[in-house]
Amino acid sequence: MSALSELQQHLTRYWALPYHDDVSLEAKLVDVQAWQRARLQRTHSELFEQPKNKPMAEYFLTQLYGGGEFKLLAKQLERILPKAKKLERLAKETVLETGSMAIQAAILAIELDMHLAQWLVTQDLPVNEENVLAAYQAIDESAERRVQINNLKDVCYRTDKYLNSFMLKKAFALAKGTAYKHNFQPMYDFIDAGFKAMKPLDSVGGFIEPFCKRELLIIEQVHAAGNEGKVDSFTVS
Secondary structure (H helix, E strand, O other): OOHHHHHHHHHHHHHOOHHHHOHHHHHHHHHHHHHHHHHHHHHOHHHHOOHHHHHHHHHHHHHHOOOHHHHHHHHHHHHHHHHOHHHHHHOOHHHHHHHHHHHHHHHHHHHHHHHHHHHHHHHOOOOOHHHHHHHHHHHOOHHHHHHHHHHHHHHHHHHHHHHOOHHHHHHHHHOHHHHHHOOOHHHHHHHHHHHHHHOOOOOHHHHHHHHHHHHHHHHHHHOOOOOOOOHHHHOOO
């Protein structure tokens, strides 16, 4: 299956998520996502605030963790994908695969947070640390959360691989004008944003490894036996 065919499948799954047709669920999801971004900023403040890491942190928070910007991207991609065969000739298939994987990772993050929002709606609870913790523990998608983190790591290492390939970087840069001409700007810009965010890093491992280590520890703490109701489960030293 081509990268664009896989991308179409991801988008079909995204548009099937029930929050698109449920105003109250969508509002709760927006609140959950805002809480998640604030929690990520707090958890990884030391990592995110390092000057070379700031573009990558911003990419994570605005692109790979959903939100309004992703919905706009999804709408644009949905419009252009039926006639996007030319895009596979403009960029390397491996680069498109990485872009598709990044979009899949973003959709999984949205889906998992939507499940938290659904539980909070059914319980008629506001979004705060205590209630989000209760939602995490009631739903218990710890395995899916680990997949989400591992997917983010995979996307980062694959993107770094292409950044270190002169030929791939050159081919991708040369494709920009043609991609824009044929209205493939959203997909091109999404992939390019990942390249630009990663470029200042001394090493991708120096960013993604401590990020994933902390996130996996939080997942373990949140779902550990006997941790029910302990809001400090979201805190790591």
